[in-house]
Amino acid sequence: MATDGGDVGDAVVVMMGVNLLLVVPVAVVRHHPAYGLSPVAVGAFAAAGITGLVLGRLCLFAGIETIGASRTTPILSASTLVAAVLAVLLFSESLTPPHVVGIALIVAGIAVISWVTAVDSRSTASPRSVGVSLLFPVAAAAFTGIEPILVRIGLDAGTPILAGLAVMMTTAFAGYTGYRRLRRIPFPTLVRNPHARWYVGAGVASTVGLLAYFGALASAPVVIVVPITHTAPLIVIALSAVFLPNHLERVTWPLVAAAFVVVVGASLVTLSG
Numbered sequence: 001m002a003t004d005g006g007d008v009g010d011a012v013v014v015m016m017g018v019n020l021l022l023v024v025p026v027a028v029v030r031h032h033p034a035y036g037l038s039p040v041a042v043g044a045f046a047a048a049g050i051t052g053l054v055l056g057r058l059c060l061f062a063g064i065e066t067i068g069a070s071r072t073t074p075i076l077s078a079s080t081l082v083a084a085v086l087a088v089l090l091f092s093e094s095l096t097p098p099h100v101v102g103i104a105l106i107v108a109g110i111a112v113i114s115w116v117t118a119v120d121s122r123s124t125a126s127p128r129s130v131g132v133s134l135l136f137p138v139a140a141a142a143f144t145g146i147e148p149i150l151v152r153i154g155l156d157a158g159t160p161i162l163a164g165l166a167v168m169m170t171t172a173f174a175g176y177t178g179y180r181r182l183r184r185i186p187f188p189t190l191v192r193n194p195h196a197r198w199y200v201g202a203g204v205a206s207t208v209g210l211l212a213y214f215g216a217l218a219s220a221p222v223v224i225v226v227p228i229t230h231t232a233p234l235i236v237i238a239l240s241a242v243f244l245p246n247h248l249e250r251v252t253w254p255l256v257a258a259a260f261v262v263v264v265g266a267s268l269v270t271l272s273g
Contacts, residue, residue, distance in 0.1 A: 082145025
């Protein structure tokens with residue numbers, strides 16, 4: 001909703017600002033004075049902030065703005081594929097038959113989503129423009145898949161979750177606002193901005209989601225937590241069908257089926273890890 005008539009960059013700035021306000025003070029108070037931040041950990045979490053919170057979010061919002069949340073979010077589940085491949089290459093983890101099946105389901109589901117998007121856009125957009133639009137969610141999946149690898153490196157260095165998350169958010173906010181300043185892009189104002197409440201709401205929701213996700217990982221096995229997070233595309237599609245008017249997004253049965261296939265594939269990849 002925030003990207004309908006709003007600005008993607010403004011949404012990212014406000015979300016990052018809300019993330020900082022809600023997480024950094026808690027991290028500073030809770031872990032003072034020992035934050036467990038070695039040079040390796042700082043570098044890993046800083047890189048994770050740039051890839052996941054800046055580049056990943058920008059591509060995610062750009063995808064939502066161009067092809068809709070119900071199409072972008074299922075493609076984002078391919079981040080599991082990216083993370084699995086990187087884990088095999090960097091951490092010497094092995095691919096199992098369920099991994100291969102899950103990867104095949106992810107690829108098949110994304111192919112169907114791409115086809116549905118192309119069909120829906122055929123009357124108003126060229127095949128090339130549709131292909132370019134699909135690059136945004138694919139890039140978001142790539143950046144989001146790289147992020148957990150970097151986070152794992154940071155956590156393995158002994159950094160507490162909140163401290164690492166604070167470094168990620170601070171680096172992301174500084175990096176993106178610095179980029180906007182260099183480009184002389186004005187900073188968003190929340191006063192009399194009709195989209196402000198959606199930006200702030202998205203920031204609060206993303207902060208709660210991050211904290212809940214890391215809290216769940218701290219108290220439950222990964223094989224239980226991560227598959228649950230991969231149900232997000234189904235939730236997004238359901239909410240899109242209920243709350244978004246038809247001129248913003250048109251949710252079809254092939255799209256729902258493809259999203260379900262992507263979720264199943266992503267869950268298989270995670271469960272077999």
